[in-house]
Amino acid sequence: MTASSAPSTAPGFFDRLRAFYLRSDAAKGYVLLSPVMITMVILLAAPLILLVVYSFWTQVGLQVDTTFTTDRYNDVLGKQSYHDIFWRTIGTSSLVTLVTVGLAYPMAYYVAFGVKKYKFVWLILLTIPFWTSYLLRAFAWKVILGFNGVINSGLMTLGVIQEPLEFLLYNQTAVVITLAHAYAAFAILPIYVSLEKIDRTLLEAAADLGDGAWARFWRVTFPLSLPGVIGASLLIFVPTTGDYVTPQLVGGPTGQMIAYSIQVLFLKVGDWPLGAALALSSMAAVGILVMLFVTAMQLAVRQIR
Amino acid sequence: MTKPTRAAKRMGDPGGFLAIFALAYLLFLYVPVLFLPVFSFNDSIFVTFPLKGFTTKWYEQAFADQDMLRALTASLQVGAIASVTATILGLLGAKAVTRYRMPGQNVVTGLIMMPLFIPEIMLGIALLILVNTLFIPLGLFTITIGHIMLCTPFAMAVLTSRLDGFDKSLEEASMDLGESPWMTFWRVTFPLVAPGIISSMLLSFIVSFDEFLLSFFLQGQQPTLPVYIWSQLRFPNKLPGVLALGAVILIVSCILVVIAEWVRQIGTDERKVGVA
Amino acid sequence: MADNIIRIENVTKQFAGGVKAVDSANFNIERGEFFSLLGPSGCGKTTLLRMIAGFEFPTDGEIYIDGQASALIPSYKRPTNMVFQSYAIFPHLNVFDNIAYGLRKDRLSRRELKRRVDEALAMIHLEGFGARRGDQLSGGQRQRVALARALIKRPKVLLLDEPLGALDKKLREEMQIELRELQKNVGITFVFVTHDQEEALSMSDRIAVMGKGVVLQIAPPKELYEAPNSVEVATFIGNINLIDATVRSVAGNEVTLDGPGFGQFRAPAIDGLKTGQKLTAAIRPEKLSLTASRPGANYVEGTIKASAYLGDRSHHHVHVKGRPTPVAVAAQNMDRSMTIGIDPSKPVYVTWDPRSLILLKS
Known part of the structure; x- marks a missing residue:
């Protein structure tokens, strides 16, 4: 080659940058x-x-006083109604998580182990609700459970009942049913994935070592699917603690959850610092509960030998 | 032995009982939602049995509503911008995490995936504070940036799984044959990742189109379709119209999801053959 | 000065985590030669090849390709092309478009493009396969397409990363001959990475043996086998018996040594030997022979512990008193009656020509 292509002696800054x-x-x-x-x-x-940052400030009329203070947290912790609604939220979400995961596990198990053909069709059928409008699905339950709703009018038409059942709508049960339905897909997919990943020869090995079907499930399949169960639980529990739509639509006065209080503080009362403190402290509490739950689950499963 | 015995059955096979459970579960998933289309054709303002008669007037009424059409337009705009932006961001991000090893990578992916694990109300109030601090007026713009934030983890997840296992020697071969990184992207990566990109855009679009709570907090004068529907729920005489609208949205969403999942699936089969 | 197409000067590649994949490599590759990088997996040979291709960049040192420093030249601007280990056939393109891939930006006329691709297809004996998709090809065909796709660019250097590794034995041997022929015909420099020593020996003009990131020896195949420069190279290429020996006396071209089990024996001298020096003497199994009767000189006595009959030859492990490891002997089966078999009660004698011994300093 020519001399011009010989190595240059002093590489420039950009050359060095480019080389890096x-x-x-x-x-x-x-x-x-x-x-x-x-x-x-x-x-x-x-x-x-x-x-x-906001949660350490103070709302004064339409202005925000930016002096650092922990008063908002004291306000939140000192107010009994916040405690009540928080624990009701935790109760509702726990119940929803339990119901949803409990129902989803056999379903996911069936798709992973039972379905031989058209597995893909099953998976799509179970994913569609995940992507379709949550608002409309919650709305559907309002229509179904309502005083003049599908169930009441259906049962009355059939002559099973004379008067509409009032306990269907505007309470915690309605919230749990609606949320369990809304979050079904969140539970099925993680559990399915963890079940599908299990090496089938592990089950054969367990059978070879003398385990029957139930023992195989309990000693091999279930512990190995635990990451899916924990994942599903978190994907349901955490978002539902902040749910706003369902309690508003079907919860009535006794079915309200913490998101409502936060929404009121932000959009109606206009006390953003207090709203921020309420949101953060409830999320922190949820986070602690979640960590306790995960640790407990892992410890429990370690007992299975 | 002529008949297959229990032992010959595949390991872990749950048998017939679970099949019945599975069917019941599918009914639980789908039947409640099916009431929306059923009653949307019912010739009565009340959503009650017995069904009165067949009518399409609720559809006519819903789609003659100018406010509804404006909300629909708004949702389509927001969805289009959010899904395209999230997919571009997700594609670059997915490429980075699947191709390179970087210090601090887990922290960044954790941040990107965080919206999936935080209640939407938190995201709503936090964004509300941000736009307020920056003096950005509430409106479709603020809703759009909220949706971009919400859709990005979905796009990133879809595209990461698509790019995972992508044979990097294909890109190297292209560069080796003289194509720049940019042309390599268009001639090799893009065609091979296209199904994932389509899938990501469709799914992000659905997430944005159905999204309510963020829009509810970040809305200005012009509502998106879910916010509009929410406002209509207060009026009993608007209920059949909402049913009709809801039925249309559900059916269109279903079709889009099926397309998205289908595209994603055939795409992966093809890729596996190609790399083998 | 030799016409060096590639000059590798003090090249070191250190990956994140501190592992040195290549440690100050320093050698040249001549224009038009078939050059192999040989070594076990993880020895850095592929990293070195990828640095020449421009997929990795040296942490230190410089690679000159046709006289040009390459540190700032990305892979797509280098006059090198590569045949990938996985072949990297684009799955969304057919054979024609795969081969034409690198020509598209040259804006050739359609007729010229077709002529060039057809020519390439003829070269790899895949005429009429242009419309096939990559996934419809067998392993050998994919390998040929990858080859044609790279060669059609008329590179100055063709880089091959274990291109025959995925093929079965018979096809691999065919392709070895074909590749060698092809290289002679096109006259392009080939840099060939392999872990298969026979492959490297049969195909290359010169071989660089690598181990743990270091280039151990660069030599033509015969020299590498008959005159390895280190114990590592000697043991990596073929089989060899090692004797830990001490120099007793040096006399002109000949040296007398002392080794466990072997007693005093003679070997050709190398430079700079001193009496009392410890070194390793080595001899290939096929340079040893077995006899039942005691020879005059240059022998050890032992008993056969194990034998493997391989048809054309037999491998014997001979236990020699005082030696921890048995002596390996490869004997041609020259007559059909197997005169020497395993019989621990009978002594056998291993003999050699002293000129066959190799002395290796540690």
């Missing part, structure tokens, strides 16, 4: 990752940090 970029996987990776990273920092991390 070409050499570094991390640099290339972060260049690609930066758009989504920056977006999520601005639209998720920053707002959550602002939320925390």
